[in-house]
Amino acid sequence: MADIVLDKVSKSFPDGTVAVQDVDLEIADGEFVILVGPSGCGKSTTLNMIAGLEDITSGELRIAGQRVNDKAPRDRDIAMVFQSYALYPNMTVRENMAFPLRLAKLDKETINAKVDEAAKVLELVPLLDRKPANLSGGQRQRVAMGRAIVRQPKAFLMDEPLSNLDAKLRVQMRTVVSRLQKQLGTTTVYVTHDQTEAMTLGDRVVIMRGGAVQQVGPPQELYDHPRNLFVAGFIGSPSMNFLHAAVQDGSLHTALGEVPLGDRVRRELEAADAPRELILGVRPEHFEDAELVDEDTRRRGLEFEAPVEIVESMGSDKYVYFTVEGERASAAELEELAADAGAGDFAGGGGNLVTRLSAESPVVEGQSRRVWFNLEKIHLFDPTNGRNLTLHEGRAAGALAD
Amino acid sequence: MAVETTTRAKLRWGLLDVLVIVFAMVPVLWIASLSFKTPATLTDGKFFPREWTLDNYKTIFDTDQFVRALINSIGIALVATLVAVVLGAMAAYAISRLDFPGKGLLVGVSLLIAMFPQVSLVSPLFEIERQLKIFDTWPGLILPYITFALPLAIYTLSAFFKQIPWDLEKAAKMDGATQAQAFRRVIAPLAAPGLFTTAILVFIFCWNDFLFAISLTSTERSRTVPAALSFFTGASQFEDPTGAICAAAVVITVPIILFVLFFQRRIVSGLTSGAVKG
Numbered sequence: 001m002a003d004i005v006l007d008k009v010s011k012s013f014p015d016g017t018v019a020v021q022d023v024d025l026e027i028a029d030g031e032f033v034i035l036v037g038p039s040g041c042g043k044s045t046t047l048n049m050i051a052g053l054e055d056i057t058s059g060e061l062r063i064a065g066q067r068v069n070d071k072a073p074r075d076r077d078i079a080m081v082f083q084s085y086a087l088y089p090n091m092t093v094r095e096n097m098a099f100p101l102r103l104a105k106l107d108k109e110t111i112n113a114k115v116d117e118a119a120k121v122l123e124l125v126p127l128l129d130r131k132p133a134n135l136s137g138g139q140r141q142r143v144a145m146g147r148a149i150v151r152q153p154k155a156f157l158m159d160e161p162l163s164n165l166d167a168k169l170r171v172q173m174r175t176v177v178s179r180l181q182k183q184l185g186t187t188t189v190y191v192t193h194d195q196t197e198a199m200t201l202g203d204r205v206v207i208m209r210g211g212a213v214q215q216v217g218p219p220q221e222l223y224d225h226p227r228n229l230f231v232a233g234f235i236g237s238p239s240m241n242f243l244h245a246a247v248q249d250g251s252l253h254t255a256l257g258e259v260p261l262g263d264r265v266r267r268e269l270e271a272a273d274a275p276r277e278l279i280l281g282v283r284p285e286h287f288e289d290a291e292l293v294d295e296d297t298r299r300r301g302l303e304f305e306a307p308v309e310i311v312e313s314m315g316s317d318k319y320v321y322f323t324v325e326g327e328r329a330s331a332a333e334l335e336e337l338a339a340d341a342g343a344g345d346f347a348g349g350g351g352n353l354v355t356r357l358s359a360e361s362p363v364v365e366g367q368s369r370r371v372w373f374n375l376e377k378i379h380l381f382d383p384t385n386g387r388n389l390t391l392h393e394g395r396a397a398g399a400l401a402d
Numbered sequence: 403m404a405v406e407t408t409t410r411a412k413l414r415w416g417l418l419d420v421l422v423i424v425f426a427m428v429p430v431l432w433i434a435s436l437s438f439k440t441p442a443t444l445t446d447g448k449f450f451p452r453e454w455t456l457d458n459y460k461t462i463f464d465t466d467q468f469v470r471a472l473i474n475s476i477g478i479a480l481v482a483t484l485v486a487v488v489l490g491a492m493a494a495y496a497i498s499r500l501d502f503p504g505k506g507l508l509v510g511v512s513l514l515i516a517m518f519p520q521v522s523l524v525s526p527l528f529e530i531e532r533q534l535k536i537f538d539t540w541p542g543l544i545l546p547y548i549t550f551a552l553p554l555a556i557y558t559l560s561a562f563f564k565q566i567p568w569d570l571e572k573a574a575k576m577d578g579a580t581q582a583q584a585f586r587r588v589i590a591p592l593a594a595p596g597l598f599t600t601a602i603l604v605f606i607f608c609w610n611d612f613l614f615a616i617s618l619t620s621t622e623r624s625r626t627v628p629a630a631l632s633f634f635t636g637a638s639q640f641e642d643p644t645g646a647i648c649a650a651a652v653v654i655t656v657p658i659i660l661f662v663l664f665f666q667r668r669i670v671s672g673l674t675s676g677a678v679k680g
Binding site: 051052053072073074078079080082083084086087088089090099100103104147151157 | 567569570572573574575576577578579580583587588591592
């Protein structure tokens with residue numbers, strides 16, 4: 001067990017592309033850290049550099065206080081679980097799990113004892129004599145994990161280990177991974193492109209974009225206090241709504257009405273280089289049916305009326321999609337998020353508004369509805385660089401803060 | 403309706419198969435039939451010998467010439483196959499895994515060698531081998547065989563290596579293997595079908611070669627069977643050697659058949675299934 005420190009680690013390829021840029025990250029002993037981001041953000045490259053499968057162009061990587069930049073993977077004493085599982089097809093499950101121990105030249109009895117123990121933890125005992133070809137996807141995944149835990153390495157690296165499983169199994173295996181990590185207390189770095197996995201699994205989440213770290217923090221902090229537009233849009237499902245907003249005489253003109261501004265945000269906007277156009281971000285759960293909001297809360301927010309497009313009843317609450325007029329919010333970050341989501345027009349990109357209202361709301365498709373939203377929870381972003389203007393000392397305080 | 407179509411399709415394919423087999427087998431069976439005929443009935447034009455005899459086989463194994471050539475053939479072909487497969491495996495592995503400068507050139511040149519007309523190399527090789535004093539020796543044949551078998555080996559093997567998921571090798575490295583261990587214990591066993599296929603192809607190429615065998619040898623010391631056959635005289639100089647040549651031809655096809663049968667069991671397709679998401 002050990003801590004892992006990345007000190008200004010960069011990776012560039014001979015053709016000049018920079019895959020990872022100055023990543024600074026300290027992973028404490030026993031911590032579960034998730035690297036997340038859209039494809040091509042450098043998260044897998046970062047993991048491979050920690051593993052030793054890719055060279056580090058510049059910067060320093062330390063495992064347990066020791067510089068390991070030039071060490072071969074086998075000298076780093078870390079285990080890795082691959083997205084493809086990478087089980088050796090010519091070996092049985094037992095031989096697969098024993099492989100790292102045999103390479104470490106342990107005696108037969110110790111090897112057998114360790115394999116049996118790991119197999120018991122992962123409920124693989126009845127499968128030990130089978131070949132990988134005769135296992136289901138979930139079983140293969142467990143064998144791959146077994147092979148990683150069997151030699152008690154300093155750290156686990158997991159490269160999208162669950163993305164080849166079907167949805168139901170993925171949720172199951174998520175808890176298995178989580179329990180296993182807590183049980184063993186081994187430092188773990190986990191790469192995923194799935195923000196749900198990132199939110200549910202890790203102690204801390206590292207969001208990457210274009211080879212650079214965007215924000216590092218516990219999942220809830222990233223959710224509540226996103227540092228920039230990209231983090232705000234990436235974390236959360238359904239994702240945050242983004243609307244175009246124009247600054248005019250100390251208030252904001254948006255498709256949802258005139259948003260009043262508190263002193264703090266106003267001061268930011270008084271600076272000479274302050275942007276005249278902003279992007280307003282509101283999470284779906286910060287909307288509520290205006291009828292269901294009491295007087296006290298009502299004062300902290302703003303109301304607007306819009307036609308209801310679609311109602312999705314989830315039982316516990318309702319996802320209601322509104323059509324709002326007005327200019328689309330546009331920024332490089334939003335386009336990237338849209339491209340990653342595989343959709344030409346991103347749900348939060350304007351036009352459609354996703355809200356999460358109480359189940360009691362009598363909202364009907366095709367009719368207009370008055371909706372309230374919480375001004376203390378909204379975010380304002382600078383479209384040129386994506387910075388969150390409502391963030392003060394790492395805390396997002398909404399638009400009204402003084 | 404569907405059953406009818408399948409029966410008819412089966413019949414059609416069956417007929418086609420029989421045609422192909424007959425086309426391929428008739429000359430071979432004819433040779434076999436000739437090898438069992440007595441000198442008197444050799445030219446009677448009958449497919450089945452009227453009088454069966456094993457004299458022809460006795461004759462060839464009685465002469466030292468043939469036995470010696472058989473030993474040469476087996477030895478030279480085995481050594482050349484072994485070296486070509488080992489070298490080819492290493493080259494193919496590098497080609498399929500690494501991106502090194504001159505890779506395209508290497509692949510191109512090896513293709514060029516494979517296509518080069520061998521006959522135009524015979525006289526230069528003859529001169530070179532005489533100078534190097536390896537003319538009419540085993541190495542004198544093994545070296546050119548390796549040269550011409552290598553491109554074949556590299557091509558077949560790199561196709562096989564490319565099919566093996568790279569993740570397996572990474573996993574082996576993470577599990578504590580050196581590059582050599584990863585290759586020997588993970589990659590090579592998976593490439594085994596490819597290695598055996600290549601070995602068979604190279605062996606057959608060496609075994610069947612006549613051009614180099616006849617031009618780069620001069621005595622029984624290193625003459626292989628195809629070359630020795632052309633010097634065959636039979637029991638005495640005045641005898642018609644056709645029967646003996648046929649017997650020898652039958653004998654030299656036997657190792658090839660054995661070789662293929664032996665390795666065929668190991669050429670199991672789908673050996674890699676289950677390695678990665680299947």
